[in-house]
Amino acid sequence: DSGVTQTPKHLITATGQRVTLRCSPRSGDLSVYWYQQSLDQGLQFLIQYYNGEERAKGNILERFSAQQFPDLHSELNLSSLELGDSALYFCASSVTGQGSYGYTFGSGTRLTVV
Amino acid sequence: LAKTTQPISMDSYEGQEVNITCSHNNIATNDYITWYQQFPSQGPRFIIQGYKTKVTNEVASLFIPADRKSSTLSLPRVSLSDTAVYYCLVALYNTDKLIFGTGTRLQVFP
Numbered sequence: 001d002s003g004v005t006q007t008p009k010h011l012i013t014a015t016g017q018r019v020t021l022r023c024s025p026r027s028g029d030l031s032v033y034w035y036q037q038s039l040d041q042g043l044q045f046l047i048q049y050y051n052g053e054e055r056a057k058g059n060i061l062e063r064f065s066a067q068q069f070p071d072l073h074s075e076l077n078l079s080s081l082e083l084g085d086s087a088l089y090f091c092a093s094s095v096t097g098q099g100s101y102g103y104t105f106g107s108g109t110r111l112t113v114v
Numbered sequence: 115l116a117k118t119t120q121p122i123s124m125d126s127y128e129g130q131e132v133n134i135t136c137s138h139n140n141i142a143t144n145d146y147i148t149w150y151q152q153f154p155s156q157g158p159r160f161i162i163q164g165y166k167t168k169v170t171n172e173v174a175s176l177f178i179p180a181d182r183k184s185s186t187l188s189l190p191r192v193s194l195s196d197t198a199v200y201y202c203l204v205a206l207y208n209t210d211k212l213i214f215g216t217g218t219r220l221q222v223f224p
Binding site: 002004033035042043044045048056058088090092103104105106107108110 | 155156157158159160201211212213214215216217
């Protein structure tokens with residue numbers, strides 16, 4: 001157990017629908033990162049939040065949005081889902097939002113769009 | 115962020131030493147080199163990080179030559195459980211985000 005909790009572990013939904021993925025960072029970590037990993041693809045950085053505020057943005061689609069709440073958990077919202085959005089979505093956390101050493105990843109949410 | 119190049123895949127047998135080399139010709143002065151390991155359907159896990167020369171921990175060693183344009187992750191006496199994808203990353207120590215490449219898929223055979 002890495003200390004980063006992601007729910008749900010699996011999600012199956014239809015095209016056009018909207019889903020919300022949840023991430024609870026490791027205790028004491030202020031920063032949350034979201035990554036997408038499609039089948040046989042590398043990890044694509046989506047977005048980072050630090051202490052409730054957006055800190056960095058990657059290749060995140062306009063149909064996707066995220067937020068970090070006062071209790072530091074984060075949610076990734078995916079809307080108007082397409083077949084190509086099927087992927088593993090990982091959340092990572094770190095204490096300060098700095099340092100490639102201090103990233104801890106969760107076990108991911110596997111999203112299947114049918 | 116410096117671009118990294120590493121082999122797409124490698125095969126090994128149990129008990130052998132595995133060396134995975136990563137090329138990062140455009141590494142900047144303040145960049146660190148970090149390696150992550152990822153098992154299927156799991157999130158990446160930090161293995162080792164270094165700036166120059168050699169770093170060793172209980173899992174692996176990292177060799178970095180003086181020009182720092184490449185680095186080699188060394189896994190001693192691999193086992194079947196070392197079958198995974200290994201990512202080499204080069205970034206500032208205080209970077210806001212990690213950019214992963216395609217990684218090296220290591221397959222260990224009995």
